[in-house]
Amino acid sequence: MSLVLPLHKIDEKDRPRVGGKAVALAQMSKRGVRVPEAVCITTEAYSEYVKSAGLGNQIVMELYRKPFEEMRWEEIWDTSLRIRNFFSRTPLPPGLRDSIMPAIQSTFSGKVVSVRSSAPGEDSSKTSFAGLHESYVNISGEDAILDHIRLVWASLWSDRALLYRQELGLDVEKSLMAVVVQEMVQGERSGVVFGKSPMDESQAVVEAVYGLNQGLVDGTVEPDRWILNRETGGIISHHPVLRDKALRPAPGGVLLQSLSAGLKSRPPLQEGEVAKVYGLAMKAESLFGVPQDVEWTYKKDVLHSLQARPITAPSVSENDERPWYLSLHRSFDNLKELRTKIEKELIPAMEKEASRLAQRRMSELSDAKLADEMAYRRDIHKKWLDVYKRDCIPFAHGMRLFGQVYNDVMHPKDPFEFMDLLVGARMVSMERNQMLEDMASWIRRDPHLGACLKQNKVEDCDSEFGAAFKTFTEQFGGLTWGNTRFGQDSHGLLQFLLEMASRPSAEGKGKAKEMQTLQEKFLSHFPGDQRPYADEMLDLARASYRFRDDDNTYLGKIEGQWLATLEEGRMRIGKRCEMDTASVEAEQIIKALRDEAETPTACVLPEAGLIEGEFKIKARQLLGQPAGPGIAFGTARVVQDPSDLFQFKTGEVLVCDAVDPNMTFVVPLAAGIVERRGGMLIHGAIIAREYGIPCVTGVADAAKLIRTGDRVTVDGHLGIVIIGEPGLKDAKAA
């Protein structure tokens, strides 16, 4: 058994235990290509670690909690974070540590290193998946090196790898990870050369940046690009960019720095150097037989190769959204830019769009004109949905980035503890909920008002209260969730206020102080010069968390304008066929508005129900994700439209498809939350954590399998929901 192999001892036959990256480095080194000193921690070390720590079973339990097909990307990320936490909290057993340490000490003796993944199968020409696993640069100190080896191991189960599990043949029993620990070359100029351009087979491409390669690879620093003739190496064109930053080593990691004026005006490579870099790709190709992409760096005018792998064009099918998901992983700086864009550009633009649409009248339109207006608003909504997907969803990655940093320094038992540092950020939905709470306490203070409201119209009771009520419906009435608008039912809203007023006012759980302590503990891990970075990271994460709610609120206003026309259209078609058309597809409504003959096709009720043959299927206990700790017992209220929401009673369990920020105002009344949509960083989970309410997310078919009136137990520790008979009541006490 070899746990550690130096490069010169590695050859082709070792591929299964050292991975493609290590084999490529070893072969280049043997053939005279300058590569950094390195050792490989073989897959046998991974196996021994996982076996001794009993991690295999834990990974199985996490990974197969739900069928992958039923998991959303967010849930896959959550799963991956939990698995990563097992690795980061489980130290190497002493025997294994003693076997690995001497080789690391003698090879690097105090030098700074990179710790890179080298998964067997990862870089074979059949399945080349760059960037599915983690690599870390600028690591110093023996313990830090060992810590990062474990993090690279954990990345065998990264969210990206899990998405490509089928292509990778990912299997808990069989999949293994090797790690290359490599002396860090602190290059001044770095980049990647593609021996064959993925765009044009007759060309080769050289990309170069100032500073470390990491900046180019994670997309933080835009590279200068040279297109070459693949046969001759002759430069066809040079595409300079606006150079202004470089990623450079800093204590414990890397730092983005501004370039000096001199460097800004000079391309990172001179023509002769471009040729040398090209030569590197050709040499690698002659070694390995197929075109390679090689990461390189220039240190003091000496060219080093950092890694090489075969080029494969990823097979992209049109319906494969995974590349989009991969693009969500943004660097810190990338996220900062995105934040500015969302705050300064997108949110104001969304507000403007919504109020512009609100001014367009529709009641006096003819049916055909209404159909046009519907199509117009639908397209505008679609446009903003795309913007949302392109810019706002990626920004949510700010929370995730922070979560990893937090877990790496704090090693918390609960991998989602970092969320406690994010709550309390002021969200627009909170503002609305506060307005509701204010009106409720108004009624609470003034029993006459309450009594009057139960009998009469709002404006007949108290003009001041009436004005507040009106302001509220004006400000938030256009909001939506699902297919309905908030302001459709002002009577229901009033009933709800009376219900709110009938129980004592909800106070926050006094988390503010806890949060302060936690924050200080977290920040204390960052010595002086890193402190600003940590502060900024936390600030970004909070913005990311807040926008998660806010941007949705603004998008909701635009959606509301689209749904208002849909509502009008449905009403008109409903009159024609004398039925409730609430569930008829929008496209069908548009067709029927334009063409009378389409009416019968629109007037068909969809079937529902869960009866299989003659058997009656009923859920007894459902499995989801533990998204808010605690146990709650209560009567289920399945919320599908606003009337369900307004009937919500204190102490009920909120069951829904997805907690939308626009419906969170009932949350303070709820004993527990059950939601079909899964994830730890979604609104339901966030708001439940905020109010300290037990919450289970990701329960498949929750709103179908649970019915209003069912007695349910929400176990937010284990992520299960028990649909209970009286005997199960005791679960609450347990």
Added chain:
Amino acid sequence: MRKDLKRLFASQRLAVLATQHGGEPYTSLVAFTARDDLKQLFFATTRATRKYANLTADSRVAMLIDNRSNEATDFRWAMAATAIGKADEIEGHEKEEALKLYLAKHPHLEEFVSSPSCALLRFSVDRYYVASRFQKVIEVRVKP
């Protein structure tokens, strides 16, 4: 769900039968088979057994059929169905029909079930509780 149950029943030869006497629960392994409509399960026992005595005194029984492999992965992959209902002995034509089904699955038990001392029991299922992925439990009502 019906398909899952059929697959499970086809994959297993043995089930755990639960009976009781005077409030004392008692479990035994039995070779079983299921009717295609899943409304009835059949198993055989000699009349001298404790389980036979128990279920003739109280026909309320339960049966557990599962596909565990005794590995940690069972917590994610294994499925277990608990059937609740009543068992009674069958005779005559009905027994002949049931035996065909039973012996198709357990041909090596021909001698056993042919013995005059052996009874064939019909388990009329009231409902199933089907557990999968460790904690997901679905109730399937067979009887209206």
